[in-house]
Amino acid sequence: MYVKLSHGGGAKETRELIEKIFLKHLKNELLTNEDATILSLEGKVAVTTDSFTVSPIFFKGGDIGKLSVAGVVNDLSVMGAKPLYMSMGFIIEEGLSFEELEKIVISIKEEASKTGIKLITADTKVVPKGFCDKIYINATGIGKLLKEGISSTNLKEGDILIVSGPIGNHGATILSIRNDFDIDISSDCASLWEVIEPLLKEDIEIHAMRDLTRGGLASVLNEFAKSSNVEILINEEDIPIEQSVRGFCEILGIEPYSLACEGTFIMAIPKSDAEKAFNILKSHKLTEKAKVVGEVIKKGKEGAYVKTLYGSVRYLEEAPGELLPRIC
């Protein structure tokens, strides 16, 4: 069985698709047949939206369903919000097998259960063959703000920068599949709430926090430097990178600093909170390899720099446009 254009027509077949695949796995008391879901919210909330178009849709370490949930959960978490609800819009290319679609829906269910985020409204559309690449998912998340003031504009002179784990795994995994490399790399795709919640509860003074998605470490640090008008210096030898990712980058001639992660974050905190933070980070499997990679050296001028292994200091440049392998 596979998805046909008629499954997007809004009639009987649409209802069948929704019931047999989506409601079968994702049903809860808030996901109803009404046109909108009614919610009661108290206090400040955080809202985020993201669209997921990853190709291939299944990869080592995850799939587009898991990625969508983790993406929304992480965007809420790094803002200091507890993930509560999410909406999802599915744009499906006709011809996608029911088997693949169900696999994705089960991933969504499993990943959501890790944080307790609930799918409360959803939509499906089917487009003709060739109009999208198997399936695109748009997801919006709502979270209850537990800690205010975490912001990329809030980095302070003397802050240390902690990366929660090895960087570049997701980007390297996707690129290796696209380029047909048989390399043992797995995406880091994961929901980070289980680690971020205790960091918030222990009242670590987090000034800024970001998950390292598109553009990787280089993009986030340049944005931090710009938004807070600070100079940031990181040490090349302290940046956690798995050997297989490093080797893959060497082969293609790309920098691991520009590769996407999907379950790794960076935070800026005062040195005095480092021990408390590491006690939490080291006790979670997701972040047991967390490391201090650098610090905010000065306020008043923007710049993100990296100190090479051999002592010289250079700009941490963001990758221009598409990541293209170099020739020789």
Add this chain to the structure above:
Amino acid sequence: MKTNLNSKEVILKAKDTIIKKVEKLGKPIKVMEFCGGHTHAIMRYGIDKLLKGYIEFIHGPGCPVCVASMDRIDLAIELAKIPNTIFTTYGDLLRVPGSHRKSLLDMRALGCDVRSVYSCLEAFDTALQNPNKNVVFFAIGFETTTPPTAVLLKKAKEHKLKNLFVVSNHVMTPPAVRYILNSGISHIDGIIGPGHVSVITGTKIYEEFDVSIVISGFEAFDILKAINMLLDQHIKGERKVENAYTRAVTEEGNKEAQKLIEETLDTRDSFSWRGIGSLPKSALKINDDYEIFDAEKVFDVKLPASKEHPLCICPKVITGVSKPTDCKLFGNLCTPENPIGSCMVSSEGACAAYYKYQEVELCM
């Protein structure tokens, strides 16, 4: 216990050895790294900064994207525009702007089917999967990427493919080295010889040159080792070819690969290099046995008169006469996001390497 040759201790020790030798000589040494891969590695590891004041690096013409002349880029763009064509080439080339400031990436956005491949054999698969379309592979590179193109041609013939066409832009290292040495445009005390190229060709192709050449690998330690060997030659007054990349390079090279090239490609009478102009017997074309796959013969493409940006000094950068920072466009109008000259496009290009790895003076 194994020693990590790229560890801080080993590298800093190698650096000290080099500095001591240069101090004894009493003057800085000018070294040309021919290959773009070396330019990239030198900048990335900060070797130029480690040896500042002792070794002056002159960046050679060994970045294949940088030496591709504007009319070749224009040819690529015109071929990509032919209806019913899937145009394939290696990644970096996609960003180079042609005469009309449009790159292959722009052509893709405008509706042409342009694809980046990592291996040229992907073009073969694409041709098999799309029997109703013409697939063009725009082959580019020095001796390193030439054997795979030869394999592609052989496979196309074996399978009697009617829809796969190749443009050979393959260039050769010795004519470019000859040009640099004979033109006298920049004084060079020694050359760091290309690593990957030499894997194919062997070290024998450099024997004709009256200059110190040391073939090097691409790790920080490889490069420092090569510089150290060049210095030793300089101190002894020798000019010879030495191999510091023995784990990959032999004197004779890869004979199997050389045979594949001989069977499929012929030397062109002359070929235009960006920054250098026309160089005799410096590039390869598809030979008569394989001419049915030669896109230059099959497609009748009219090229616009090519034009360079008047302020771009890529030609001087490629030949080691100027540094990227001497260019008025560098870092202002010409950046990796919006490249004007080819040296800013490829990660092997000197301008892109300078831009990416600009030195920072920290006041702490």
